[in-house]
Amino acid sequence: MPLTLSDILAARQVIHGVADATPFVPSPFMTAQAGQEVLLKLENMQPIGAFKLRGAMNAVMALPGDAPGVTCCSTGNHGRGVAYAAARRGLRAVICMSALVPQAKVDGIRALGAEVRICGTSQDEAQQECLRLVAAEGLVEISPFDDARVIAGQGTIGLEMMAARPDLDMILVPLSGGGLAAGVALAAKSVNPGVRVIGITMDRGAAMHLSLAAGHPVEVDEVPSLADSLGGGIGLENRLSFALCRAHLDGTVLVSEEEIRDAMQVLFYEDRIVAEGGSVVGQAAMLAGKLPAPKGPVGTIVTGRNLDMALFHRLMAGEDVTLGDLVLKGKRYGA
Numbered sequence: 568m569p570l571t572l573s574d575i576l577a578a579r580q581v582i583h584g585v586a587d588a589t590p591f592v593p594s595p596f597m598t599a600q601a602g603q604e605v606l607l608k609l610e611n612m613q614p615i616g617a618f619k620l621r622g623a624m625n626a627v628m629a630l631p632g633d634a635p636g637v638t639c640c641s642t643g644n645h646g647r648g649v650a651y652a653a654a655r656r657g658l659r660a661v662i663c664m665s666a667l668v669p670q671a672k673v674d675g676i677r678a679l680g681a682e683v684r685i686c687g688t689s690q691d692e693a694q695q696e697c698l699r700l701v702a703a704e705g706l707v708e709i710s711p712f713d714d715a716r717v718i719a720g721q722g723t724i725g726l727e728m729m730a731a732r733p734d735l736d737m738i739l740v741p742l743s744g745g746g747l748a749a750g751v752a753l754a755a756k757s758v759n760p761g762v763r764v765i766g767i768t769m770d771r772g773a774a775m776h777l778s779l780a781a782g783h784p785v786e787v788d789e790v791p792s793l794a795d796s797l798g799g800g801i802g803l804e805n806r807l808s809f810a811l812c813r814a815h816l817d818g819t820v821l822v823s824e825e826e827i828r829d830a831m832q833v834l835f836y837e838d839r840i841v842a843e844g845g846s847v848v849g850q851a852a853m854l855a856g857k858l859p860a861p862k863g864p865v866g867t868i869v870t871g872r873n874l875d876m877a878l879f880h881r882l883m884a885g886e887d888v889t890l891g892d893l894v895l896k897g898k899r900y901g902a
């Protein structure tokens with residue numbers, strides 16, 4: 568395997584004091600629902616509002632001091648992590664994103680001093696611009712999920728969860744390109760091979776889920792979703808994250824836009840936490856009864872909080888929202 572526990576232990580040293588160890592707290596409401604203890608790993612508390620700082624920091628710190636700068640494609644949070652890490656090192660950062668990325672995420676990246684390129688309506692188009700910048704300007708590309716240092720950085724979450732609760736039976740991981748799931752599964756299973764790690768994603772454009780089912784990376788259509796952070800393909804030339812997810816994940820589960828909205832409401836009204844759609848899919852799957860029965864404590868990763876607050880207000884108030892060709896009928900919490 569190209570990646571081992573020692574890479575993740577090394578990443579923990581690199582990110583120490585920057586991408587902070589986050590709280591891992593019980594959810595009394597979810598615990599009552601599940602009949603087993605449910606704990607939330609609050610990566611929404613990171614300085615950039617998402618876990619992606621861990622992997623980005625680990626990758627950027629490894630670059631030589633005379634690197635001409637960095638570039639990446641991103642659904643928003645990786646770009647923010649790279650921008651933050653590059654600024655700390657005084658490096659130029661150019662972040663390539665599709666027009667599907669919410670404005671709140673674009674603004675957050677610009678505020679960190681990075682240059683932003685909006686290219687087309689898919690991750691693939693953003694990726695093309697990224698490759699062009701590498702060829703034309705010598706910038707170093709940092710993949711959001713298919714990079715050993717990025718995966719090792721994300722894996723530090725698994726170390727923290729298992730250190731706090733070695734008795735975890737199941738870990739729920741929001742799944743897109745699979746860097747987070749690969750790192751967390753590798754780390755957690757190094758501590759306890761019996762822990763089950765389940766990847767969860769939205770049912771519209773589930774790239775890793777469909778690729779695992781097909782046995783090779785496949786392309787997906789990208790459509791607007793409440794889980795915008797989980798959009799995009801895994802790359803037909805995927806080198807690391809696909810093989811690692813295939814080797815270490817115990818299953819994948821899909822959730823609908825309604826189920827994501829319901830979980831965002833639960834997190835807000837019961838746990839009093841503001842979280843983006845892509846970060847609550849673990850709770851969504853649990854609430855929808857789509858998971859295998861837990862035999863012990865369950866840990867779910869609340870991956871980020873970077874969402875459009877006007878949209879959040881509408882969802883919490885129970886108003887209708889439009890996602891591309893889908894109108895998500897509003898529902899008041901508890902009604």
Ligand SMILES: *Cc1c(COP(=O)(O)O)cnc(C)c1O
Pocket residue numbers: 617619644645711712741742743744745746747748796797843845846870871872
């Ligand atoms: C990137 C991201 C994920 C998924 O991570 P992958 O490594 O791409 O699978 C989940 N949640 C949020 C909030 C993200 O930004």
